[in-house]
Amino acid sequence: MRAAPILPLQLKEVVFSAGEQRIIDRVTLDIAAGPSTIILGANGAGKSVLMRLMHGLLEPTSGSLAWSERDLQRVRRRQAMVFQRPIMLRRSALANVLFALELAGVAPDKREAEAFAALDEVGLRPLAQRPARVLSGGEQQRLALARAWALHPEVLFLDEPTASLDPGATREIETVIKAFDAAGTKIVMATHNLGQARRLGDEVVYLQAGRVVERSPADRFFTKPATAEAAAFIKGEVPWVGF
């Protein structure tokens, strides 16, 4: 039975304050299926908080977030999130994926097959029985992606997934993310790494001081940014760019 999609996600005038400080300042945004969306911005711009608001880990101080689907439990099950630092249980790699499948309500006799398929997708099958916590940073992050893959989510949120990894591991992660994209999963990824944004993104949402300053297709954003702030940011990261 083809289930109804949970996208699009509509944010209307979303504000998030911690005490006196406004971290997200009246963001209105539509996240639709299809192109992979990069949330770009400097450190402190509010990317992580925005991601958590969208995923449902935080409640907005004011404003609304509405999915296309009313049933919030279904909404939770149709999305997954990968954090900058993967948190694994003190179990084997396989057991960690099985845990996610159990929580998602997948039937017990189907779990193992799905788990192995997910591990295959990220190339971790040989390490299936290894305790997850002794894997390297890159391997744990791949495991986190496998865990998300097993759920076949409609939306995959990623919060700076390669910020703590070396270039080699970063490449491996990006390969998996591209695979998700190719399989039809909506990618929403926060990063401050321009190269990564260019490699993986179809559109860019540029965030500064909690406000959406610019939103454009990726190739236009990087060659001809519409706003001065975006231009300054790009120039700041890559001073040799000429515009």
Next chain:
Amino acid sequence: MGRVLTLVLLLACAPVYGQQRFITVASTTSTEQSGLFKHLLPIFEKQTGIQVRVVAVGTGQALDMGKRGDADVAFVHDKAAEEKLLAEGWYVSRHDVMYNDFVLVGPKSDPAGARGADTAIALKRIAEKKTPFASRGDKSGTHAAELRLWQIAGVDPAQGKGKWYRETGSGMGPTLNTASAMNAYALTDRGTWLSFRNRGELTVLVEGDKRLFNQYGVMLVNPARHPHVKQAEGMAFIDWLISAEGQKAIADYKINGEQLFFPDAAK
């Protein structure tokens, strides 16, 4: 969860439940520490198959245990208190069982000159010389006896409270420990004294005085007040204690060849 709890609790009690018949006897620390029960109870148990579980506390607490119904039988040494509770209907079937005596112990050097045959004179001299005296001060049978002796001697020991009259508020053993450490005088039952191992400088200075007589009695908790009391087994124990056999067993108990308790159940 509740079922698991009950199960674990029952399992923990398992070594107790499903065993032989038993009665709970409230007695005093001095009686238990004399070792009398270790000698006496196996004989009774072998004969009747009834296990006797002795909870040894102070006399006041023991009598109170019976009032609350937490014991079946009381075996203590405070005739006045026993008869009062008997009259009030808390207990029934009281019988004299045995007596032992108190002795006055003190340092070998005897600074107060208490040695002799007369307790009253000894106590008067201790009060005059203000030499340290360790009292139990815990409302036990021994404590009650001690206070009666001070009265007979015409001395109010409260005058010396905190100075030479030291109230330990504890059992006979700990009080003797204190007396030994302080080289003080003390009143103790012979039973505890004979098994006491930490004597230090202490020795018996006064004994044999009729006023040092310590009567033991046994009685059943009134089943009318507490229907769960094990009347049959409790009476079996009482009857045995006052029978020729029980009385002989009591007389046979000796430490270092010395008899501690003298059976005196009415014939």
Next chain:
Amino acid sequence: MLAAITEGLSRVFQLDAELWRIVLLSLEVSLSAVLLATLLGLPLGALVAVKRFPGRKAVIVVLNALMGLPPVVVGLLVYLMLSRAGPLGSLGLLFTPGAMVLAQTVLILPIIAALARQALEDAWREYEEQLRSLGAEGMKAALTLVWDIRFSLVTTVLAGLGRASAEVGAVMIVGGNIDGVTRVMTTAIALETSKGDLPLALGLGFVLIAIVLALNTAAQLVKDAAQRRFG
């Protein structure tokens, strides 16, 4: 003092059957109490660690304070409950090992709950986002957390065991120190001390310490082996 210790130890080992009975009963009572208190206290500590509810801070303060419950007071309260004159008198539990288990469980439940709460709250800070993202909430998240940090919780359980095997006030009052029935190591030591038999009391004391040391060593070895296996 060395002479007293050596004399004590030699006399302790002369006790044979009686000593074994006392040691086994001590272990039975304390381990049962620890088991019960853990079954009740871990979920309690987990719930308080993970769930936000009104009055939560007050509950934490009370739990921490109850860690300092004087054993003799617990003994007195349980005695009054189990006495024939009390509400649970008809159970006939007074002066049995069951009463001792009950009293010790009451005594160490706050210790296990409070210490577990602290460990779990620290761990929750690390795990919270990921667990909630995966859809684990409330009790499910709490129990997953407990299982995941089970090795750190071993120390909590050992703290409870230590308290239980060391205390004498509660078991003396509710057990009655009945020879052959409710006499455990601590009450036996108290008895021999009050009889003035200090060498024997010392000997028993050393046996008790040795047993507790052995239990702790075993726990540490298990913990190390398991940590190597699971990371």
